[in-house]
Amino acid sequence: MTRPPPPSRLLVEERRRLIVEQVERDGRATVEQLAARFGVSPVTIRADLEALARNAAIVRSHGGALPAPAHEIDTPLSIKETRRHAQKRRIGQAAARLVEDGDTIILDSGSTTIEVARALRARKWGELTVITNGLHIALELGAIPAIRVMMLGGLLRASSHSLVGPGAEQMLAQLSADRLFLGVDGIDPEVGVTTPDPQEATLNALMIRVSREVIGVFDASKFGQRSLSVIAPLSGLHKVVSDGAAPAEYVQALQDAGVEVVLV
Known part of the structure; x- marks a missing residue:
């Protein structure tokens, strides 16, 4: 046999x-x-x-x-991608629908923003420019002829497959974007949105400054969590795309801060 x-x-x-x-x-x-x-x-x-x-x-x-444990310091990207994958996929698909042909967008590195990239790859584009510090995102989109990928240089963080540091910041400071899709490790009404790495937080804050619209993309497990480095207060976001398990009190806190909330 x-x-x-x-x-x-x-x-x-x-x-x-x-x-x-x-x-x-x-x-x-x-x-x-x-x-x-x-x-x-x-x-x-x-x-x-x-x-x-x-x-x-x-x-x-x-x-x-x-x-x-629900929240760990700087969990490797390969592990983050296994967690709440169905929710992240829905969030990525909903976020990708906010992108218009001809846009210039920034995709932060992360396990939810890679789902945005995958959803973008499935659509047909006349022209789209994607700025990213995520190696995995650049590899996902780099083979699509209609998508121009601009990779920020810098120091490689192996745990997140991302590039950070002065090189990435100097390059980003010369650019501008229509929309930023920002993944975070924690969101708390008192401190705002956070990430474990200080250099990542500095680069994320600059991403916010050079973007006309800032869209947070993260699943409901991030609500109520705090990481080491603060990226921005809640008011630094224009819109949040999350899943239906988002606690009502945190949704209300976002809305009170003037943030539009989309649950999928």
Whole structure:
């Protein structure tokens, strides 16, 4: 009997992403539940859980897994992309619909802004200019002939696949944009929007200054979180695109600050 070919790397990564989503949604998952759902052996699921635990995507428990802490300092982009992926995809699609042909936009690096980039890639453009400090975003859009990608130079932050520092700031200071799509790690009414890295925060603040419209794109888990470095107060945003789980009190705080809120 011929054995079936082993699953591709893409399929393994997709299964692991779905495992993280299930653990976060249900609060826990057992090896047996996951093996039954994905039609693989318990040994395969245990290997998945060990790999996810090493990357801090979940917490390994006896017989299964628990969600990772909701907020960690400078979590690697590869792990952020596994979390709340369905919500981020909806946010990215809604945000991309705000872009008009001929626009010049800035896409900050992040796990939600990459979903904006993917949604932009799926549309047909006469002309679009994208300024970004995210390597993953530049790679996503660089092969589209109608999209001109301007990559900001600077110091590479491996955890976020982003470029920061004086080189990026000097280049950005000479540019202007119609819209900025800004991903953040935390949003709190008292301190505003935040990110773990001070250099990233400085560059993000400059992105805000050179853009006519600032659109925050982040899922509901970011509400009530605070990171080390403040990017801007709530009033620095014009619009926020988030998901339907956004707490009502935070939505109201944004609206009180004059920010339009779109929930998807």
